Amino acid sequence: MKGGSAPAESSVLSINLLVAALILGGMAAQNLFYTAQPEERAVITRFGAVIGQTGPGLHFKLPFGIDEVQKVATERVLKQEFGFRMESSGEGGRNRALTEGYEEEREMLTGDLNMIDVSWVVQYQIQDPIKYLHQLREPERTLRDASEAVMRHLVGNRLARDVLTTGRAEISLLARDGIQEAMNGYNSGLRITAVELQSVVPPQRVRSSFNEVNEARQERERMINEAIKQKNQAIPKAIGEAKRTIAEAEAYAVERTHRAKGDVARFQAILKEYLLAPEVTRKRLYLEAIREVVPKAGKIIVVQEGESRPQSFFHLNEQGGAQK
Template sequence: MGVVQRFGKYVRTTGPGLNFKLPSGIEKVTKVKVRHIFKDEFGFRTIRAGIRTQYAASKAYLSESLMLTGDLNVAVVPWIVQWRIKDPYKFLFKVRNVRGTLRDLAEATMRLVVGDRSINEVISKRQEIASQAQKLLQKELDEADTGISVRTIEMKKTNVPEPVQPSFNEVNQAIQEKEKMIYQALGEYNKRIPQAKGNAEKTIKAAEGYALDRVNRAKGDAARFDEIYQEYAKAKDVTRRRLYLETIRDVFPKLGKKYIVDEEQKNFLPLLNLGQAEGGEK
């Protein structure tokens, strides 16, 4: 698009195609690339892009990416802002140094977002941080009337400064081992507790069944005793005799060998050899 100025004052904005303007010195046209996607890099610079991209020395731009996290750790956070011009008039006339303003607002926004996160979140949740930073940056740019639309914010590999990387890795390893032990303990807990509850429930059910069986048997025995007693009350001699015979019938087979001797028998010793093999047989 073309922005036309007449004697330095903004007059109109023209679109693509055939347009007319007054001769040079009266009107001036400034072409603005509204479809072009611009890119600003923070914490690093690309010297030559290609299959083997070359970057400038990281230490030269380290100050842009060094940030303090919410848990008071220092992180190295490089990122890229891709943007385009959505309003040529605002982009040219509302802000004196629009490119510098963009970089300052982008850096301030990223530091604000990173400052609300822990170091682990900054490393592991880059997409979430980039999305939040893009929304905040666009809001700040609109309030500043820059005429810029932020297309994307891409966060590069985030890490801690090189001098503290070994210690940071050891801390991360310890945290991972701690979480592993917690998960193992929870797994064992989830395995043992239901099993113990099942065994307890089984024991309770077995005890309840045993108690019910004993109670029913006791009630049955009591009812049987009542019935026998009623019959006994009706005919005591007959019932007593029947009970005696039934008891003998149940007990007598359990006594083993039995010898029935006539009370008038004087000598019963020879009878003790009955049923045994003869002494001469071997």
């Protein structure tokens, strides 16, 4: 009995060894290959040391924990939200923004000591998977801290009305460059693609007062613009009137000068004729004066000397000449 049990035990042991070998072989075969998706890059470490990275597709690696594979989505655009969080409402797949509990993130002090609420989004990609995985302990947390520091610095160096109105686009561009510079200094392997300001408004508790101040500033700007408009209209008009008055005065001076010269020439001509024939010239001047004055006199009544009733009168200003 003892001699017959030894072969049986040996065969059972062989079967167990074969099963174990098959299991280990299957596990090894399963761990020999890995697949990276089109949007992924795989970082390979051997005994904890980085030996390289691979792109999309099927690749070989050493089994039993010798080679470790970490996959990173390098082609995907990631984002971090500041001052709010987007959450799915579950109603038709719509998202809604949650703002409660994030007041400290969005409350900022401007350069003119005004409080405003700034909410923004940082979009980024993983450019270097090796640096992303092994350079920083918490790259996302570092990105959040750097983003908040850069944004507070930019807002703190500007006036509140600039941040609320015309300065938003400039702040977005400067924030993107500033965050990228900070992350490059940490060798994070991240590339900042965009910074978008979502909401820039006064805090809720001072919003009504801020709106009143803003309305007063707008009214002041309106009145200034109206005054500038009136000035721009009044000055050219006054200049035009002055030029017209000067031109009229100059024209009148020229006219009076020419008329005076004409009168002098006429007087000299009459004087010359008078010196040649005084009686004839005197009578001609008298008749010319009568011809010019009498038509304007209207009715003329003629009364002979020594008589009380008129003898005759003339309508010298009627058509057809004098009538008796």
